[in-house]
Amino acid sequence: MDILINFILGSLSAIGFSIITNAPRRAAGIIGLTGGLSWTTFYILKNYSHMHLLIANFCGAVVISALAYYFSRKFHLPENIISIPCLVNLVPGGNAYRTMLYMVQGKYIASLNQGIQTFLIASFLAIGLFATPYMLTLIKQGISLRKRKIRS
Amino acid sequence: MEKIKTQKLSNLCLKTAYLLINGGAETYRVEDTVERIGRSLGSRVVCYVTVTAIFIEVNNQNYKFTKSVLGGTNLQMIDEINTMSRSLADRTLTPEDFTRRINQLYRNKRTTDFRFPVKAIGAGFVSMAPMLLFQMPGYYFIYCFIVGVIGYSVSYYLSHLSMLPYADLFISSFVIAVLGILLKNMGLVTEYHDIIIGAIMPLVPGVAITNAIRELVMRQALSSMVRFLDALLVASSIGFGIASALIIF
Structure with a gap:
């Protein structure tokens, strides 16, 4: 049940951000599906399998990039139209806010703690975002190499 | 396919790149799209884009550059130009129509928008x-x-x-x-x-x-x-x- 609520909220917030950035109307359904699925992946990995937070973020970003890769080729959309609104769900807004809050309250050690965590989450999101295209190019290159070897 | 004049083509490419950058596209996609447009119109176009400047060179004889500003997001613009350049490469859209539509977009600087x-x-x-x-x-x-x-x-x-x-x-x-x-x-x-x-x-x-x-x-x-x-x-x-x-x- 709570997974369903998570899915709906994730899709709603992705579609909301796509409205703000004026994405094309025909992409709204795709963006909702991708945003909901990526957020649900992150949520399940974080709460049910007790994985490390960074790995959960990484997997969410991998889901975004894989779905964006597939849908952009199927529906002839630019890839970043799909990935921009979906990434907003995973952005570590809470950690960034707490960095600022502790800095204002004078707890500099706690602030530094949260800041480093924000940076780590952001970099793992970045790694996840380009993991799928990289893997796919590796696989494609491998297949073409093998074909060439067979032919020669 | 008929060639359009170098001067016209460089103007067209400059406008397209400017619109794409203002819509919030990645720079490598802008360079790619502009060079593809040049190829499908039968000319050799070299394009170099940083976020704040656009350099264009057509057929080794026409060089142009323009400034652009950071910020501004309009994903609809990227999608529209992407679809147009795709149908230009498929030859379902004539170069005249393409030029007219790019000029129209450049004049209005906006596409359909949500209220x-x-x-x-x-x-x-x-x-x-x-x-x-x-x-x-x-x-x-x-x-x-x-x-x-x-x-x-x-x-x-x-x-x-x-x-x-x-x-x-x-x-x-x-x-x-x-x-x-x-x-x-x-x-x-x-x-x-x-x-x-x-x-x-x-x-x-x-x-x-x-x-x-x-x-x-x-x-x-x-x-x-x-x-x-x-x-x-x-x-x-x-x-x-x-x-x-x-x-x-």
């Missing part, structure tokens, strides 16, 4: 961030929605009134933090931090962050750094807006 109330409601949905789902009771989401809509409206109107880049974000995040503290003082909520976190989500520089990552991966380090700096400045102006509200009240 403001729709955008405000979208911002409200973004504010109901799913990361807060089990940190706070359900009725908090209604306050998140309202505060998010107000914060986004303030930033929207201020960015239309003045061209000063980061001030609108500072003021709107200040307003959001003040509203959160006000809700707590009225006794409606006990934890106002979660409401502030939700309500600043529509102001997050999502386009800049995503494009910066994608450009960094494609070895476009220069424009990637420009975008990273922009994202950092936006984030810190939001942060300082909230911080000043927290210090004052």
